[in-house]
Amino acid sequence: MKAEIFQDVANLPTIMVIFGATGDLTNRKLIPALYNLDRQGLLPDTFQIIAFARKNLTTKEFCEYSKSQISKYKVAQIEDVTWKRFTRRINYLHGDFKEDQAYTHLAKELNKIDSDLGVCTHKIFYLAISPDLYERVFQGIGHTRLNQICQNLKDTRVVIEKPFGRNLDSFLKLNAQVSSVFAEEQIYRIDHFLGKETVQNILYFKAGNPVFMSDWSESRIDTIDIVMHETLGVEDRAAYYDSYGQLRDMIQSHMLQLAALILAEIPESMDASTISKNKEEVLNSIYIENIKRDVHRAQYSEGVVEGKLVNAYAEEKGVKTNSITETYVRIKAKVKGGKWHGLKINLETGKRMPEKKTEIRLHYKSAEPTKGLVGKNCLIFRLQPSEGISLEMQVKKPNNAKLETVTMNFDYDRSFREILPDAYEKILLDVIRMSKNLFPSAAELEASWKFTDMIVDEWRNDNIEIAKYPAGTLVIN
Numbered sequence: 115m116k117a118e119i120f121q122d123v124a125n126l127p128t129i130m131v132i133f134g135a136t137g138d139l140t141n142r143k144l145i146p147a148l149y150n151l152d153r154q155g156l157l158p159d160t161f162q163i164i165a166f167a168r169k170n171l172t173t174k175e176f177c178e179y180s181k182s183q184i185s186k187y188k189v190a191q192i193e194d195v196t197w198k199r200f201t202r203r204i205n206y207l208h209g210d211f212k213e214d215q216a217y218t219h220l221a222k223e224l225n226k227i228d229s230d231l232g233v234c235t236h237k238i239f240y241l242a243i244s245p246d247l248y249e250r251v252f253q254g255i256g257h258t259r260l261n262q263i264c265q266n267l268k269d270t271r272v273v274i275e276k277p278f279g280r281n282l283d284s285f286l287k288l289n290a291q292v293s294s295v296f297a298e299e300q301i302y303r304i305d306h307f308l309g310k311e312t313v314q315n316i317l318y319f320k321a322g323n324p325v326f327m328s329d330w331s332e333s334r335i336d337t338i339d340i341v342m343h344e345t346l347g348v349e350d351r352a353a354y355y356d357s358y359g360q361l362r363d364m365i366q367s368h369m370l371q372l373a374a375l376i377l378a379e380i381p382e383s384m385d386a387s388t389i390s391k392n393k394e395e396v397l398n399s400i401y402i403e404n405i406k407r408d409v410h411r412a413q414y415s416e417g418v419v420e421g422k423l424v425n426a427y428a429e430e431k432g433v434k435t436n437s438i439t440e441t442y443v444r445i446k447a448k449v450k451g452g453k454w455h456g457l458k459i460n461l462e463t464g465k466r467m468p469e470k471k472t473e474i475r476l477h478y479k480s481a482e483p484t485k486g487l488v489g490k491n492c493l494i495f496r497l498q499p500s501e502g503i504s505l506e507m508q509v510k511k512p513n514n515a516k517l518e519t520v521t522m523n524f525d526y527d528r529s530f531r532e533i534l535p536d537a538y539e540k541i542l543l544d545v546i547r548m549s550k551n552l553f554p555s556a557a558e559l560e561a562s563w564k565f566t567d568m569i570v571d572e573w574r575n576d577n578i579e580i581a582k583y584p585a586g587t588l589v590i591n
């Protein structure tokens with residue numbers, strides 16, 4: 115019975131409309147991911163893509179452009195026969211999203227496909243456009259009743275990309291715009307980081323390992339460290355990043371989501387709305403005792419990363435020379451209430467760090483010493499670069515009456531032959547199959563914005579010069 119249901123969900127006739135089809139996101143992420151899904155036979159039999167943007171192109175020209183971008187960025191291995199089959203799913207449509215006729219044109223196209231197919235297809239509106247255009251696009255969709263459904267509300271879905279605002283106020287405004295046209299269950303907010311197999315595994319690990327889960331609470335675990343270090347600098351994202359910073363870019367989204375996934379109760383049914391409610395509760399329980407004392411920020415100066423001399427942040431192309439945007443943040447937070455009351459959570463993230471590393475370390479409380487021997491364990495979820503799980507434990511050192519820490523490792527690439535799927539492939543498949551576990555709700559985002567807004571408000575009021583660290587080090591001065 116379950117297999118039948120899955121089969122049905124996997125094969126829903128669907129049209130995906132990509133607003134912003136000539137842009138960077140579409141051609142570096144979305145089209146390669148959809149192509150790879152098609153190559154693996156994972157798209158529904160009836161799956162059409164309407165590539166929608168401003169440039170006046172034919173479908174053939176769009177497909178050629180898209181193929182050239184995929185080759186340029188080496189984001190997928192194109193096999194000519196498969197590509198040809200895939201492009202039969204694509205129709206390019208041009209129009210200015212600021213004008214009403216773009217939406218009437220789109221509505222006509224959608225109706226034509228539906229009547230040719232003889233079915234009312236599921237519709238997915240993917241907004242791969244600047245957030246400045248969202249309001250106008252929601253209005254256009256609303257006025258032309260493109261948000262109408264076939265049978266169930268979820269037949270029509272909308273996908274929006276991070277950033278979801280830049281603070282609580284702008285998030286609420288954005289949310290009011292999208293909610294004026296779509297119900298919460300139709301809205302998929304993409305945080306592509308959550309599509310990584312290793313992030314997904316947190317849910318499954320919790321379901322499948324009673325040895326760790328019995329007493330998964332503050333009574334056993336003392337501190338959780340979440341670390342996200344990148345060796346990259348700001349790259350070509352300065353225009354966006356310089357007004358955003360590491361706190362909003364990494365902590366508000368990815369890192370608080372990781373904390374929520376680790377701490378939230380996972381229901382037996384894995385029901386998305388219950389998971390989301392539990393994550394929201396956790397996010398509302400994380401707080402900082404004293405922001406001045408417990409939050410540190412810094413910006414990279416010139417230094418050496420992976421053997422190469424690199425620029426200071428303030429000298430990067432597109433960054434203001436007097437910028438005080440933080441590229442590194444360290445936060446000591448705590449949890450109040452519930453079974454995690456008193457838990458310490460340390461969040462640390464930075465660009466131009468000595469090594470690339472994303473991991474979650476759960477430090478178990480030390481046991482009472484036995485003859486001076488102190489027991490301690492640490493469970494580590496390694497998200498990148500070498501995905502897996504490690505358990506640090508104490509063993510007797512040979513020829514010695516001491517304990518020594520050793521590590522038991524599970525590595526994805528040793529245990530499984532499958533290549534880990536790209537995050538966008540996983541995420542797009544979940545949107546197509548209406549699985550919402552990976553998508554943060556409005557209430558979760560509201561809680562995370564409240565957390566980071568408190569810090570931003572404090573920073574606004576302090577006039578201290580931003581601390582610096584030489585790129586490639588963690589030496590903050």
Ligand SMILES: NC(=O)c1ccc[n+]([C@@H]2O[C@H](COP(=O)([O-])OP(=O)(O)OC[C@H]3O[C@@H](n4cnc5c(N)ncnc54)[C@H](OP(=O)(O)O)[C@@H]3O)[C@@H](O)[C@H]2O)c1
Binds near residue numbers: 212241243244277
């Ligand atoms: N790029 C990434 O890797 C990435 C990653 C995460 C999130 N995002 C988010 O994804 C969104 C898109 O980013 P992007 O980098 O792909 O942007 P982009 O390269 O600037 O592309 C923008 C797209 O919007 C279209 N467009 C702009 N104004 C239009 C109008 N008035 N009418 C019709 N089409 C219009 C452009 O069409 P024409 O070219 O035909 O004018 C183009 O297809 C942004 O919200 C961004 O923050 C991007």
